[in-house]
Amino acid sequence: MIEALKNQDMVVGARVAERGTMFFLRAPVKLCIRKLASYMAGYSIPDLNSGLRVFRKSVALKYFYLLPNTHSWESTITLAFLCNHQKVKYIPIHYFKRSGGVSSFHPIKDTYNYISLIIRTVMYFNPLRIFLPLSFVIFLAGFIKSAIDFSRYQRIGVLDGLVLLTSLLILIAGLLADLFVVLHRKLDPIPSEPQGLADDPN
Numbered sequence: 504m505i506e507a508l509k510n511q512d513m514v515v516g517a518r519v520a521e522r523g524t525m526f527f528l529r530a531p532v533k534l535c536i537r538k539l540a541s542y543m544a545g546y547s548i549p550d551l552n553s554g555l556r557v558f559r560k561s562v563a564l565k566y567f568y569l570l571p572n573t574h575s576w577e578s579t580i581t582l583a584f585l586c587n588h589q590k591v592k593y594i595p596i597h598y599f600k601r602s603g604g605v606s607s608f609h610p611i612k613d614t615y616n617y618i619s620l621i622i623r624t625v626m627y628f629n630p631l632r633i634f635l636p637l638s639f640v641i642f643l644a645g646f647i648k649s650a651i652d653f654s655r656y657q658r659i660g661v662l663d664g665l666v667l668l669t670s671l672l673i674l675i676a677g678l679l680a681d682l683f684v685v686l687h688r689k690l691d692p693i694p695s696e697p698q699g700l701a702d703d704p705n
Contacts, residue, residue: 504594506559511560512589515581516555517597536617540578543625543632544585546635549593551617562589569627575620582621586628628684632679642670 507514533551541548554577566583569574584591625632645666649659 504555507592507594508557508559510590511557511590511592513556513581513584515550515553515591515593516592518553518598519595528547532614536614536621539618540582543621543629544582545696546585546591547630548581548585549595551581552635553596555596560585568626571620572680575616578617578620579624582624583628586625626680628697630680630684631677634673634680636669638674638677641673645670 504514504516537548540551556577557579562584563580566580569570569583570602581591622633633675645663648666649663652658652663653658
């Protein structure tokens with residue numbers, strides 16, 4: 504993995520199979536979360552929270568203010584790297600079933616925390632990935648409702664207008680959030696190219 508880091512900002516060991524406890528509940532939940540994270544980041548993520556990884560300290564320090572104190576820091580730093588177009592490489596790895604101890608996985612609490620983490624992290628770097636689809640869905644619902652009302656009553660109701668206005672306000676909020684992100688990047692640029700192993704990979 505250290506060798507692969509020569510041309511990358513982060514190298515992650517991607518587990519090829521889920522072997523944790525509560526497999527039949529854990530696997531579909533993690534799959535859904537991973538698909539959501541992949542969409543939000545705009546990259547395919549084979550393993551969101553693998554702890555086996557090496558990365559460049561000079562790049563990672565830029566995102567340390569985002570990292571939580573829990574084990575979900577792996578997911579946060581992965582999304583931070585990908586959302587900022589850092590070079591991330593996944594290497595398939597095999598791992599064995601836990602031989603001792605008890606998993607701390609909680610299907611409801613951890614799922615909620617991971618989804619919140621994904622949305623919060625993406626909001627820092629690419630808010631339009633959240634605001635644009637939300638605005639479009641609400642606009643589409645308002646447009647369909649308006650079309651139905653107009654065809655039936657030859658008028659558009661107040662609720663229809665409110666829904667359409669809501670979609671516009673969400674779009675404006677997304678554009679403003681994206682503007683703040685762009686300004687922040689200009690004021691505090693993030694290195695985008697590997698600087699060599701002298702950067703002290705960790």
